[in-house]
Every structure is written in C-alpha cells, then in structure tokens.
Amino acid sequence: MSFLEVSDLRVEFPTSDGLVKAVDGVTFTVERGETLAIVGESGSGKTVTNLALMGLLSKRGSRISGSAIMKGDAGNLELIDLADEQMRKIRGKNIAMIFQDPMSSLHPYYAIGDQIIEAHQVHNEVDIEVSTARAIELLEMVGIPDAANRLKAFPHQFSGGMRQRVMIAMALVNSPELLIADEPTTALDVTVQAQILKLLRELQSELKMAIILITHDLGVVAGAADRVNVMYAGKIVESAPVGELYANPLMPYTHGLLASIPRMDRGRGKRLSAIAGQPPSLIALPAGCAFAPRCTFTERVGGGPDRCKSAMPALTEHTPGHFARCHLEGATL
Secondary structure (H helix, E strand, C coil), X not given: CCCEEEEEEEEEEEECCEEEEEEEEEEEEECCCCEEEEECCCCCCHHHHHHHHHCCCCCCCCEEEEEEEEEECCEEEECCCCCHHHHHHHECCCEEEECCCHHHXXXXXXXXXXXXXXHHHHHCCCCXXXXXXXXXXXXXXXXXXXXXXXXXXXXXXXXXXXXXXXXXXXXXXXXXXXXXXXXXXXXXXXXXXXXXXXXXXXXXXXHCCEEEEEECCHHHHHHHCCEEEEEECCEEEEEEEHHHHHHCCCCHHHHHHHHCCCCCCCCCCCCCCCCCCCCCCCCCCCCCCCCHHHCCXXXXXXXXXXXXXXXXXXXXXXXXXXXXXXXXXXXXX
C-alpha cells in the first residue's frame, strides 16, 4: 500500500487572460523510504503540484481538485480537502518542504537557532531547552560544525551550502514522514550539490521517510532517485524507475532532455542537442499532444502528425512500471 496516493490532481489559476491549467490530471504514488523525482522545464507544473500537496496555494486565487491521500501516523488524510487549521497541524510535522532559495526562505532578522526552535515548538509541547537541544542535534546531523554556537548566527553569516543545510535541519526537526525538496541544489557548486544529495540519502535511510525531489537537472536525478516522473505542460508524460528511464526513454520529450546533458556512456565527439521551440501557453493548450509542435518524431506516428495535433495520447504502461504518454508504439527513440 502506497504511503502517498495522488489521483487526478488539477490546479487552475483564473486570470484576466484566461484559465491557466498549471496541473492537469496528475496521478502518482510514493512509497515509504522511496525517492520520487519530478523533472521538467520551468513551468511544467512540478512545484505547483507539490505546493498543492502542502496546502500553500491560495484558495481564493486557485482552483484545486482531485485527491491526495497520505497514509501516515496521523491516519489517512485527504490533503486536498483538509481544513486550513488541520493542515497547519501536519505541515512541518508529518509533511515538510525544503524550498528552492534558502536565503529568501530563512528570515534575515532572526538567528537560525530561533527559527529551528520555533519550528519544533509549534508542533511539540516541550520546554525551550528540549527544542534547543533538538535544534543542536539537527544542525550536527546535517554537518554544521560547532552547532551550539552557530545557533546564534544569522542567515547572511552562512554560505549557500550551509544555508541549505539549515533549511534541511528545519524541515527535519519534527521527523516528517514525507519531505518535499524543491530544487535543493540550485545555485550550489557541484561539490556542495553532491554533499547535499548524500546528506538527504543518509537522513532518509535514518528517518525512513519518503522524498519527492523536484528538479530540472537529470544529472541530479541519476544518483538520487528511485523513480522519475517527467512533466510537461502540467501533465506527467513519462514515469519509470530511474535506470529504465535513462536506458530506454519512450517519450520524445524525455529523449530530448537526456540528449541535452553530458553522459559518460555517450560516444566521444557527439554534440549535445537542445529541444527546439518553447513550451506552450498553459492558457491555450493544444487539443492533442502539447509537445507535438516541438517533436521531431511526429512523422513516425501511425496516422501522421495530424494525430499528434488532434488527439491527446493516454499515459500507457509499456513495460512493468514504465508509463509513457505518446502515440509512438514500440519505437526506439
């Protein structure tokens, strides 16, 4: 039984120009102890999907439908319909999120210790000394030296990598069952990226939590995830175990993403290629496959390019656990 089951999740934003379909019928599951990566270009719906799960989207400015059932210590919870007061009780405790930019996520006027302690105090009726000890424990766990003294430091006194570690400590202070990491290695150099990802794997093993990793970097995904969901224009267009996805991409968009990054198994002298064109407007999505205007494989589809432009392909299971949304049938990309 899956720990998190998301079914037909839809998020729409009414605007003066029309209805923005940011997330359009997304369905996926996450198991305990598993890392699920969600990848795609900017605007594909990755972050909005998870903000909906966290209850961080304005109910006045958005329309959210579908189901997201979390089967955790607090019982079976329907996250989409959860009342604000109840969501506040589990947000930061049962489900936590590491945001993309730690400098804008940490309050500049408060010491990092005060911020971590507050996150613990909100969900635990304990003395301040207990929360302080927990904050020191978490800072040590994420590799910040001299943790007891660094509690008094402010965010600007830390490097980018250290601020990200503080964000991880704050997210884990209540031992959540699900951690959502939104681009946790953005703007960090390669060495620090590797340290942060190694740290997340170690903490996941220790705390037995599920992780949803949001990223546009398929290089990060290769060493960090168990399964991958590829999103494009608000939909999941491919889903597979990480090794299977890299070895046998079935959706042309996934193929394009993989072709645009350096790979050790690629022959010498082969140039990287970019995906031509731009993602479609989420206000005026095409009737068929949203990727069709940028796709170089439409001529190989049975029925020709018109089929791609007029009919939306279903997300079909081609091999066990490997799903793709494409009219190409059994073709090797």
